[in-house]
Amino acid sequence: MQRTLKPAAPPSRLSPGALTTLSRSAVPAFALLVYGTMPQPLHPVFLAPDHFLRPGRWLLVGLAVVLALPIGWAGRRPLPVLGLLLGEAFVARTFGMRSWPLFLAADVLVFHIAVGCTRRVAAGALVGVLTGWALMATAFVPVGKAFTVLTGPSSTLAVAAAAGWILGSWIRLRQDHADALRAQAAISAVQAERLRIARELHDLVAHHIGAIAIRAGAAKRVIATQPDGAREALGVIETTSRETLTGLRHLLGALREPDPGGGSAADGHEQARLGPDSRSLAPAPGLADLERLVASTADAGVRVDVRWSGQRRPLATEVELSAYRIVQESVTNVLRHADARLCRVSVDYGTHELAIEIVDDGGGRATRQPGSGYGIAGMRERVGLLHGRFSSGPRPEGGFRVAARLPI
Incomplete structure (x- = not known):
């Protein structure tokens, strides 16, 4: 029996619910990371002349939680969350906080977007992260030192973003290729089943109709001179016609009824069901x-x-x-x-x-x-x-x- 090669299983795709659960469970860990990287104390927040607000510890904890909350929606809304993270990175940089945890989360989102979105959207996300990183890195340094900063240790974040985009794009290509293989296999299975049905119909109908045509011609020639021979030929025609109808009913029953074993029609089953009023299987000749x-x-x-x-x-x-x-x-x-x-x-x-x-x-x-x-x-x-x-x-x-x- 012909064996069909099955395409390799692609990397598993998480359901939207699983992605949401995973992203929300990451919020506490990310909030702890943001809080752990905050300098103590923060730069004082300017409110009015000679009036500054110096945040306390619990305020810093609340600020870390607020900064981490958008991660909970990253599974369903990756692009808006990416924009919020870049905005938070700018605010953090303004008040002297370390922005690399936020950019690290943005790099992970670039990977997620590259896997689940179109190439154009993934490329836009990568450009946005790299542009935001470059602006943050050079915002408070002299122009002459911009190149040194861009090629310094902080460039690891840019490299991580590019690596995430490349890896996500590669996984997306594998998924698309696996989908194409599955679609092609489904089309091939349908074509194979159509050919099988065509062969069965041809073999069933051609033989019996050919025999009927021959006997009908013989009966036509002798009906006036040999009525007994014509009667015998008509009897053969009746029997062959009934056999043909029974065979067609079996074949149509197989097309209308699902396979009781749970297999697909393309698995090569050569047994046909009887009519709707039958409970047994018709054996293949x-x-x-x-x-x-x-x-x-x-x-x-x-x-x-x-x-x-x-x-x-x-x-x-x-x-x-x-x-x-x-x-x-x-x-x-x-x-x-x-x-x-x-x-x-x-x-x-x-x-x-x-x-x-x-x-x-x-x-x-x-x-x-x-x-x-x-x-x-x-x-x-x-x-x-x-x-x-x-x-x-x-x-x-x-x-x-x-x-x-x-x-x-």
């Missing part, structure tokens, strides 16, 4: 049903000789079904195109593969060129799904030959 196929073909005017070799034994369902469908489609082509009287089917049970060969003595080659129509293509697809070998074409001595080897 296999090599054991060839006798019934031979009998129906004989009624249509072509004798089919089945030859078995090797040790007959039950095989995997997909092998049994594919082998049956290949024989069915080949016999159908003999009925419709070959103008043959004899068709020989050889089934050889080998140790590692099942060999099937269908040959006829017909001469209708014009409409049976290799690769024409959907029948040959469908058989080749079935064999390819099982990693087998398939060949078909006219025989030098006359007639047509179809051969398939299926691994078992």
